[in-house]
Amino acid sequence: MTANETRGPLARTLLILGRLALAAIFLFAAYAKLKPQAAMRWSGSSIKTSLSLFAMQVDSYQLLPPQMVSPAAHFLPPFELFLGLWLFSGVLLRYASLTTTLLLSAFFAVMVRTYTAGLEINCGCFGPGERLGPLTLLRDGSLLALALAVTIGAFMLRRKRRHESAPVAGVSAPQRAD
Amino acid sequence: MISAIHPLLVRGWSSRAPLAAAFLAALAILSPASKAQTAATPASSKTAAPAHKHPAADPAPSAPVKTIGNHTAPITMEVFSDYQCPSCGNFYETTLRSMIQDYVASGKVYLVHHDFPLQMHNYSGQAARWANAAAMVGQFPEVDAALFDNQAKWTADGDLEKYVATGLSPANFKRVQAILKGCTGPAPTSKVDHTLPQPEAGCPVDPYIIQDIVLGTQVPVQATPTFVIHYKGQSYPASSGFITWPILKQFFDTLLSQ
Numbered sequence: 001m002t003a004n005e006t007r008g009p010l011a012r013t014l015l016i017l018g019r020l021a022l023a024a025i026f027l028f029a030a031y032a033k034l035k036p037q038a039a040m041r042w043s044g045s046s047i048k049t050s051l052s053l054f055a056m057q058v059d060s061y062q063l064l065p066p067q068m069v070s071p072a073a074h075f076l077p078p079f080e081l082f083l084g085l086w087l088f089s090g091v092l093l094r095y096a097s098l099t100t101t102l103l104l105s106a107f108f109a110v111m112v113r114t115y116t117a118g119l120e121i122n123c124g125c126f127g128p129g130e131r132l133g134p135l136t137l138l139r140d141g142s143l144l145a146l147a148l149a150v151t152i153g154a155f156m157l158r159r160k161r162r163h164e165s166a167p168v169a170g171v172s173a174p175q176r177a178d
Numbered sequence: 179m180i181s182a183i184h185p186l187l188v189r190g191w192s193s194r195a196p197l198a199a200a201f202l203a204a205l206a207i208l209s210p211a212s213k214a215q216t217a218a219t220p221a222s223s224k225t226a227a228p229a230h231k232h233p234a235a236d237p238a239p240s241a242p243v244k245t246i247g248n249h250t251a252p253i254t255m256e257v258f259s260d261y262q263c264p265s266c267g268n269f270y271e272t273t274l275r276s277m278i279q280d281y282v283a284s285g286k287v288y289l290v291h292h293d294f295p296l297q298m299h300n301y302s303g304q305a306a307r308w309a310n311a312a313a314m315v316g317q318f319p320e321v322d323a324a325l326f327d328n329q330a331k332w333t334a335d336g337d338l339e340k341y342v343a344t345g346l347s348p349a350n351f352k353r354v355q356a357i358l359k360g361c362t363g364p365a366p367t368s369k370v371d372h373t374l375p376q377p378e379a380g381c382p383v384d385p386y387i388i389q390d391i392v393l394g395t396q397v398p399v400q401a402t403p404t405f406v407i408h409y410k411g412q413s414y415p416a417s418s419g420f421i422t423w424p425i426l427k428q429f430f431d432t433l434l435s436q
Contacts, residue, residue: 037414037415038409038412038413038414039412040412045435045436048432049429049432049433049436052428052429052432053414053415053417053429055425055428055429056417056421056425056426056429057417059421059422059425060417060418060419060420060421062420066422066424066425067424069422069425070425070428119265119419119420120265120400120401120402120418120419121401121418121419121420122416122417122418122419127415128414128415128416128417129415129416131400131401131418
């Protein structure tokens with residue numbers, strides 16, 4: 001067995017693990033923002049309350065005008081849920097991981113800007129109560145690095161599969177989803 | 179003592195309350211001022227009248243009532259604040275002021291102020307002393323506003339007295355000055371290492387400031403302003419930093435529509 005042959009399955013395994021880790025993190029982030037607060041039960045009202053609470057965390061970043069805060073707060077958790085499920089499914093992984101990388105880049109840039117501006121606020125990354133600080137920056141920076149690695153891996157794997165499945169002597173290869 | 183003053187807060191962090199209660203009980207025994215005022219506290223906190231309408235001509239100062247609004251309001255908002263912190267000033271001027279004029283005035287929100295003076299600020303502990311002394315004579319909202327309105331000025335020159343006087347009648351100012359007569363040493367502040375400050379003997383307001391710092395440590399307050407909202411006996415997670423009034427109002431409306 002050549003080095004290339006052993007590296008292939010290992011890279012695929014790492015890609016699957018990275019993808020599942022990102023999926024779990026995004027699903028948990030969405031859950032933490034949507035879960036009922038203060039002894040409420042899951043209901044439309046509890047989700048509305050949780051999203052209003054999250055809107056206050058978005059507002060504390062002092063980045064968006066008040067009229068944009070609420071739409072952003074109502075969009076982000078469902079989008080994180082969607083992204084988590086998309087990553088978990090593995091369908092069109094290149095695009096799922098690229099979207100994840102872009103979203104995490106935006107989060108990280110906003111967090112760095114807020115921290116360097118000296119604002120002492122809650123991160124809001126995984127629900128309420130976590131202060132934005134060096135540890136949250138380190139964590140989100142690591143997540144961004146993971147998302148970037150998965151994105152690069154997904155694109156490289158796709159390219160490799162294309163090469164492998166390139167028609168040889170007039171024989172056409174089956175098409176893949178990703 | 180703590181449960182009489184802050185029943186909602188104690189209910190929210192009941193797991194840590196026994197330690198704080200023990201500390202505050204010891205503090206109450208050691209402090210002659212707080213011993214004399216313990217009995218007055220439940221009555222003042224249970225009054226249905228808005229705190230800012232308490233008669234200013236009480237013959238003797240009572241425990242500080244650092245609240246604005248009606249305690250029967252469906253929502254209680256507890257704010258841990260530092261008078262010298264710029265975010266706290268901004269939060270007061272642009273958010274709390276609107277809230278007081280709107281939702282506090284209409285009986286929807288009961289605002290409870292807690293002092294959390296930070297060690298890094300030279301005058302915030304002293305400002306808290308003035309606010310507590312004013313609260314002892316029923317003039318908290320006036321001095322609270324005067325301190326935040328003039329934050330930039332007294333932060334620059336340290337002359338708190340001049341700006342506190344702008345919020346009070348001459349008679350009330352004299353009463354507040356009399357309460358602070360024994361407060362000549364450094365004012366208590368929260369410590370970076372989380373050790374508790376010691377009250378100055380003879381300064382009747384220090385135990386109340388330390389009491390607020392203890393409560394803040396339980397939340398835990400990691401930055402100022404930090405606020406905790408209570409509704410229907412439930413406490414919502416603490417939020418920190420500057421929040422605009424439209425977004426805070428939206429959260430209140432969501433709670434009230436439940």
